[in-house]
Amino acid sequence: MIAKRVAFPLRGSAAWTGGYNYLINLFRALERFQSDSIIPVLFCGTDALEEDVSGFALISTVEVVRSPVFNAERLRERMVKAILTGIDSEALLLFQKEHIDVVFENAVFFGWRFPIPIIAWMPDFQHRRMRHLFGKMAYWKRELGFRAQVASGRFLMLSSEDARYDCESFYPSAVGRTAVVRFSAPISANLMDVNPAAVIDEYGLPAHFVYLPNQFWSHKNHMLVIEALNLLKKKGIEIVVVTTGNPIDPRSPGYYEGLIARINHLCLQDNFRILGMVPRAHVVSLMRICGVLLNPSLFEGWSSTVEEAKSLGVPMLLSDINVHREQMDEGAIYFDPQDANMLANKLEEWSLNLPNRIVVARQISACSDRYVIDFARDFLCLIGIAAARVDCGADVV
The missing domain is CATH 3.40.50.2000 (Glycogen Phosphorylase B;)
Structure with missing residues (x-):
């Protein structure tokens, strides 16, 4: 089996520890248990801080591609072009140059006519559940992005059944294109x-x-x-x-x-x-x-x-x-x-119920590998579905 090259645009930074740690944990899980099946290719701008990239470079299976195409100052222009023309042509050329098979899309939109298969990750629907925490601009920026991904026929990756319920409730046309991939957090x-x-x-x-x-x-x-x-x-x-x-x-x-x-x-x-x-x-x-x-x-x-x-x-x-x-x-x-x-x-x-002695420092649980194996396996299955449109057993409805 030829390993799939999956593009991961770097969004945010180490300051957004949730998104940053998610990618780190996913890449480590793939490195340990699916290194022959998936090659993560991280795309970031030439303006990306070294501290935001260095952690990924330490993972042996990850390739890092720096390009001005992904500079922060060009994101808005590319996004508008993707919405109007249906294709983020600059990103497409770069992905094709790097022989990308599948694109992992999060907090960005590459267009409704993008020819490379895309998996859109929707971390949660907090903007719908807790709307009072979002200003008008922030709400609609997130909401319109989600609507664009749903309307474009993407496979949608959710992190929980609770998130899948929200997704299919708020966006009924997503039914049949959702997958739950529960992430695990391997401890290095x-x-x-x-x-x-x-x-x-x-x-x-x-x-x-x-x-x-x-x-x-x-x-x-x-x-x-x-x-x-x-x-x-x-x-x-x-x-x-x-x-x-x-x-x-x-x-x-x-x-x-x-x-x-x-x-x-x-x-x-x-x-x-x-x-x-x-x-x-x-x-x-x-x-x-x-x-x-x-x-x-x-x-x-x-x-x-x-x-x-x-x-x-x-x-x-x-x-x-x-x-x-x-x-x-x-x-x-x-x-x-x-x-x-x-x-x-x-x-x-x-x-x-506190013990009289100091707690002995815990070691990694014997069950830890099982959680990580499931995470890597389910992600691989979703990549297979997106790339070949065949069901290989992932938790997809």
Whole structure:
């Protein structure tokens, strides 16, 4: 079998850790389990920062192509041309030069007459489910992009059954062209070389803590955690929640500052510990040594932090939303993401069952490879469907 060359335009940057980590995890999964079947070719502009590209270059099967065609300043012009003429001709010429078989399309549109097969990835439908978080321009930019992809007859890749339900509800013509490929988050062996105890010492953290590794975006629901910690403090129960993530929410300016103000007002600086953006190896170390992973999010397309925690066998305390149930079923403890009292009670129950000794740093779960194998296999099947229009068993309706 000749390996398929799949084009992945680089959108966003390492600052958008969700999209960046998704591609990194996908490429690593393909490197380990489908290296003879798929060659990822990453296309980026000559203006791309080295820090945004270097992580991909370390993956042996990935080819990186830099071209001014993909410079940020030319994106708008190319997009308009693709909509009006049906083809992003500049991208097409570059893809043909690199012998691309299938294109992975995310947050971009190559045209409704594009001759190379395209898989359009729709991460989630947050703009429809939580419209209040989107300004008018941001909403319609995303919505029109999705409509264009659906109308163009693309195969549509979703990350969960919950997202597929949304897709087919909001865009009924997509029925029959949707595929669920649940991503996994393989933990690189080199990230396990870091001593978690040293990371704990570096940040001055206690032996027992709750870990919340979410971006500081309003739908990630950090405020609920702050209110729950306040309720516990009033009862004389001191619990430490350690948080990491990007403090900038472009859709909700001032949100992070509001969290800080609330923390200071309630004197919870020692209970709600903000570390900000930390090295990837430190994120993994904190997961390995924490007492429980907390995700209070109001909405997820598919939670990468849950997948990473699952790979390490970390106990989880999750908001009771459909995607979390789909990811963990009965393998986690759930709480109403609108109920601070309920979260406080769950945290109190956790604190009452703490071991007397420090938690031994976790190793990669024995089940981790199975999740990654499924991820790589399902993606390969979808590539096969897009390229040859034959069903090879992927979860497609």
